[in-house]
Amino acid sequence: DGGITQSPKYLFRKEGQNVTLSCEQNLNHDAMYWYRQDPGQGLRLIYYSQIVNDFQKGDIAEGYSVSREKKESFPLTVTSAQKNPTAFYLCASSIGGLLIGTDTQYFGPGTRLTVL
Amino acid sequence: AQKVTQAQTEISVVEKEDVTLDCVYETRDTTYYLFWYKQPPSGELVFLIRRNSFDEQNEISGRYSWNFQKSTSSFNFTITASQVVDSAVYFCALIKGDSSASKIIFGSGTRLSIRP
Helix, strand or coil: CCCEEEECCEEEECCCCCEEEEEEECCCCCEEEEEEECCCCCEEEEEEEEECCEEEECCCCCCEEECCCECCECCEEECCCCCCCCEEEEEEEECCHHHCCCCCCEECCCEEEEEC | CCEEECCCCEEEEECCCCEEECCEEECCCCCEEEEEEEECCCCCCEEEEEEECCCCCCEEECCEEEEEEHHHCEEEEEECCCCHHHCEEEEEEEEECCCCCCCEEECCCEEEEEEC
16 A cells, blocks of 8 residues: 555654654655644644755754655654654655645654653 | 635534535735645544635535635635544645745644534
8 A cells, every 4th residue: 555654653752862753655756745733733844855865944944854865765853952842743745746846745644752 | 925724723513514614825826726634633634635726616525515716715615414533623725836845834724523
């Protein structure tokens, strides 16, 4: 089955620690995205990648880093510089290419990160 | 600036009632795309529909229907004969027509509760 997987579903970390959230897709999509969702709010874009080895900052990139070494994978690292990291993190992908920017984004199941 | 407003924070209806979720958007672009996503308690965002700004035809898919009106900048979503499984948070979203930014703007969501 094609889809997007995120692991783990729940993640706990101590203050001051970096943590990496996994996102894998087997949809052969060029574009991938990371969003943050806080309670009662919509999604905010952290980073996105239109193609392998390239990525762009979104609206709230501070305290986060990403890499895109493979088409299928777009891991997100939440660094200790992120002041309020407790949130629900959603990864998405889209076909991209010539349609980038207007194509439909499909989402993974999300990772709920809690900082203790 | 682009903006999506979902003024209804929470809606609660009894099963089998019809319910309409409102979405009002702001954009200066003539070409844009509108989306609705469903977020059930599991957390994953499920894609429901994508419409472009040149297609104002209403759409029906089973119990779901969408009313797109450019004159009022609205893209409302109606569920007919609601069911308990429709309980979720619903997000309306907008993306501009040019592909430079690849940013989708989400509304803050409407939490829909269907009571048995």
